[in-house]
Amino acid sequence: MIRVLVVDDDFMVARIHTGFVARLAGFEVVGARHTGRDALAAVAELGPDLVLLDLYLPDLFGLDVLAQLRADGEDCDVMVISAAKEVDAVRRASHQGVVDYLLKPFGFDDLRDRLERYAARRDLLKAAELEGQHDIDRLLGRRTSTATQPLPKGMSVETAQVVERVLRDSEGTLSASECAEQAGLSRVSARRYLEHFTTTGQAEVRLRYGTTGRPERRYRWGS
Known part of the structure; x- marks a missing residue:
């Protein structure tokens, strides 16, 4: 108690x-x-x-x-x-x-x-060791986007927290495919949550240009 x-x-x-x-x-x-x-x-x-x-x-x-x-x-x-x-x-x-x-x-x-x-x-x-940046932010009382921003219809808080944690714990940027693999989601679902975080200002997106085709969108937590 x-x-x-x-x-x-x-x-x-x-x-x-x-x-x-x-x-x-x-x-x-x-x-x-x-x-x-x-x-x-x-x-x-x-x-x-x-x-x-x-x-x-x-x-x-x-x-x-x-x-x-x-x-x-x-x-x-x-x-x-x-x-x-x-x-x-x-x-x-x-x-x-x-x-x-x-x-x-x-x-x-x-x-x-x-x-x-x-x-x-x-x-x-009470934990001897924290799992990553997400736990440190929680310990310091920093609110996550899933607590401060309303989610669009069809999106769940639980899935948003998973995607957020993957993005927070990444040492660099992630593509939607890389995020999906780590979060255990489809690429389409991961991309939807990633784009939501960029819209709310919690994450930023960078374009990586290759030799051909459209540039790859890569995401990073924090703006």
């Missing part, structure tokens, strides 16, 4: 967030606090794995709470949940190593998606 501490100055909001977390398998709310100082004391007492941290607290700014946690040697993860949209706040949060930053107001699905990604990254940390 991932043990979660909810920190929000609004009692009702804290109750709602607690209810959201309680609905998720694998997560357990160990407490809720409403001030920065109470949050610091609760982390020391309860030892949560993850703190859902509001920034606008009545006594301390949330990121100052985070800084104090690190100064105290607490290694719990922190996910910011706040209405703060200032660039400086987001930049500071990023520099201080928060695992995610979720703007209020939000619904259950928004929090669920982020917590599930967080749980998946925690599972990767």
